[in-house]
Amino acid sequence: MSDTPVLADVIAVACAEAWRGDGEIFASGMGVMQMLGARLARATFEPDLMISDGEAFFIAGDLPIGATDKVVEGWIPFRSVFDTVAGGRRHVMMGASQIDRYGNTNIANIGPWAKPKSQLLGVRGGPGNTVNNATSFFIPKHQTSVFVPVVDMVSGVGYDRAKKVGGFIAQRHDLRRVITNLGVFDFNTPDHAMRLVTLHPGVSLDDVVSNTGFELVVPAEVLISRGPTAQESAAINIIDPKGLRLREIAS
Amino acid sequence: MRNKLISETQAIASLENGMTIGIGGWGSRRKPMSLVRALLRSDISDLTVVSYGGPDVGLLCAAGKVKKLVYAFVSLDSIALEPHFRIARQSGTIPEPVEWDEGMLQWALFAASLRLPFLPTRAGLGSGVMDVNPTLKTINSPYADAEELLAVPALRLDAAFVHMNRADSRGNAQYLGPDLYFDDLFLGACEPGRRFVSAEKIIATEDLLKEGTFHTLKINRSMVDGVIHAPNGAHFTTCEPDYGRDEAFQKAYVDAARDPETWKAFSARFLSGDESFYQEQVVLWRAEVKAAKEATK
Numbered sequence: 423m424s425d426t427p428v429l430a431d432v433i434a435v436a437c438a439e440a441w442r443g444d445g446e447i448f449a450s451g452m453g454v455m456q457m458l459g460a461r462l463a464r465a466t467f468e469p470d471l472m473i474s475d476g477e478a479f480f481i482a483g484d485l486p487i488g489a490t491d492k493v494v495e496g497w498i499p500f501r502s503v504f505d506t507v508a509g510g511r512r513h514v515m516m517g518a519s520q521i522d523r524y525g526n527t528n529i530a531n532i533g534p535w536a537k538p539k540s541q542l543l544g545v546r547g548g549p550g551n552t553v554n555n556a557t558s559f560f561i562p563k564h565q566t567s568v569f570v571p572v573v574d575m576v577s578g579v580g581y582d583r584a585k586k587v588g589g590f591i592a593q594r595h596d597l598r599r600v601i602t603n604l605g606v607f608d609f610n611t612p613d614h615a616m617r618l619v620t621l622h623p624g625v626s627l628d629d630v631v632s633n634t635g636f637e638l639v640v641p642a643e644v645l646i647s648r649g650p651t652a653q654e655s656a657a658i659n660i661i662d663p664k665g666l667r668l669r670e671i672a673s
Numbered sequence: 674m675r676n677k678l679i680s681e682t683q684a685i686a687s688l689e690n691g692m693t694i695g696i697g698g699w700g701s702r703r704k705p706m707s708l709v710r711a712l713l714r715s716d717i718s719d720l721t722v723v724s725y726g727g728p729d730v731g732l733l734c735a736a737g738k739v740k741k742l743v744y745a746f747v748s749l750d751s752i753a754l755e756p757h758f759r760i761a762r763q764s765g766t767i768p769e770p771v772e773w774d775e776g777m778l779q780w781a782l783f784a785a786s787l788r789l790p791f792l793p794t795r796a797g798l799g800s801g802v803m804d805v806n807p808t809l810k811t812i813n814s815p816y817a818d819a820e821e822l823l824a825v826p827a828l829r830l831d832a833a834f835v836h837m838n839r840a841d842s843r844g845n846a847q848y849l850g851p852d853l854y855f856d857d858l859f860l861g862a863c864e865p866g867r868r869f870v871s872a873e874k875i876i877a878t879e880d881l882l883k884e885g886t887f888h889t890l891k892i893n894r895s896m897v898d899g900v901i902h903a904p905n906g907a908h909f910t911t912c913e914p915d916y917g918r919d920e921a922f923q924k925a926y927v928d929a930a931r932d933p934e935t936w937k938a939f940s941a942r943f944l945s946g947d948e949s950f951y952q953e954q955v956v957l958w959r960a961e962v963k964a965a966k967e968a969t970k
Binding site: 477547 | 699726744745746747748753754758759762763764765772773774775776777779794795796797798799800801802804805818820821851852853854855
């Protein structure tokens with residue numbers, strides 16, 4: 423594979439990698455790229471993952487996103503989702519309109535909560551997700567208005583706040599990966615500050631640093647995000663035959 | 674034997690200003706919209722509304738009926754953001770927004786339905802929910818772990834609205850779709866007297882197992898005070914398997930909400946009469962859209 427891989431495929435692989443090693447848990451993807459990642463992981467290296475149709479059913483098989491001829495292997499209405507979250511047997515990949523150095527995230531509103539400049543979704547299940555089960559994030563456009571020093575509303579709990587709560591939450595708090603259009607990040611540092619893991623092909627360290635509104639931990643050696651293997655490429659084409667993933671990435 | 678069949682208007686007539694109303698469904702899914710539309714037509718106001726919010730919340734906000742809103746999100750699902758809710762929040766016209774985690778809402782309703790003062794959870798701790806709800810309290814486990822947990826206060830309702838696929842006239846109700854959501858908890862959290870179930874079809878009790886298994890009978894008549902026959906009553910939200918979401922109409926709703934003038938016209942067209950007027954207008958609108966599409970072919 424000497425050709426530079428397509429960025430959307432690199433990102434799909436990076437999203438899938440977030441679930442590596444998770445075994446038989448609910449891999450929940452909130453969004454097209456997140457869903458593609460979960461299904462790609464199951465179709466290749468993580469076959470025991472549980473995947474839902476985003477409505478109320480666990481589906482078996484490598485189902486294309488949006489397809490309706492599903493093979494149902496279980497029932498997961500919202501109440502069971504909440505039970506699974508509290509039981510910790512889930513790894514969700516969400517979106518975020520803002521994220522800070524310790525992984526506090528915001529999907530609720532931009533500007534002051536009391537009277538927002540822009541009302542977004544509300545906190546949704548973010549508070550419960552982030553203190554109960556593993557959480558990752560996919561952010562399609564890496565820029566300083568998203569990677570901010572302080573988020574306007576904490577809908578997802580970051581490491582500094584989890585530490586302050588202490589006890590079970592501090593011990594079990596588990597933010598895994600942040601995948602953007604520029605690279606892959608995690609929190610595997612002594613104080614759980616965000617760290618650059620890999621740069622996507624063609625992206626420079628300066629691209630990342632200048633688009634991040636806080637100090638990022640940059641290791642001595644930064645690797646390049648890998649493209650899909652032949653098996654992964656085939657799976658991506660089965661799961662996303664229409665190329666929905668291409669529309670998910672900011673150019 | 675009580676026959677609980679009433680109209681939407683009769684249900685709304687039992688409400689009073691300042692009441693706390695819980696609305697079942699989820700986002701833009703199986704919402705009791707005909708009851709919401711009847712509420713819009715009434716002069717009831719100063720409401721506290723509890724909902725996994727969709728167009729129910731948007732419409733009540735746009736009509737200025739909401740004093741306090743307890744929510745975790747307000748969304749139209751296939752269109753992520755609810756336009757009226759956004760306008761209301763951004764212009765500060767909801768006097769008391771109460772934003773909680775989704776699981777906290779469930780716990781608050783469950784606590785009320787079990788007549789408990791609160792239920793403990795971890796959801797919410799460490800998040801902005803604690804910052805913007807300073808009256809929330811925590812409690813320490815009385816056991817050896819002594820863990821500090823959020824005590825979600827019970828949320829008792831004065832009235833509850835849910836929409837089902839089928840019901841008998843006594844209030845036994847059936848959902849045939851993929852998810853009950855938290856409709857049983859909305860009914861359970863409500864004081865007896867104003868627990869209203871609207872349904873697509875009113876059927877004989879002996880027919881309740883004709884279209885679904887016994888697993889679909891989660892709402893029994895002891896949980897219900899009034900039954901409303903409301904065909905297409907969840908429109909424009911989903912009511913699987915009877916019908917899906919009317920995506921084209923939902924889009925028209927969102928487009929109209931962008932501007933006060935277009936919203937006025939939309940309201941005049943669809944919301945200025947009773948429920949049968951609304952349903953007639955929807956049929957006419959569909960025919961117009963279809964004709965316009967064919968004309969451009």
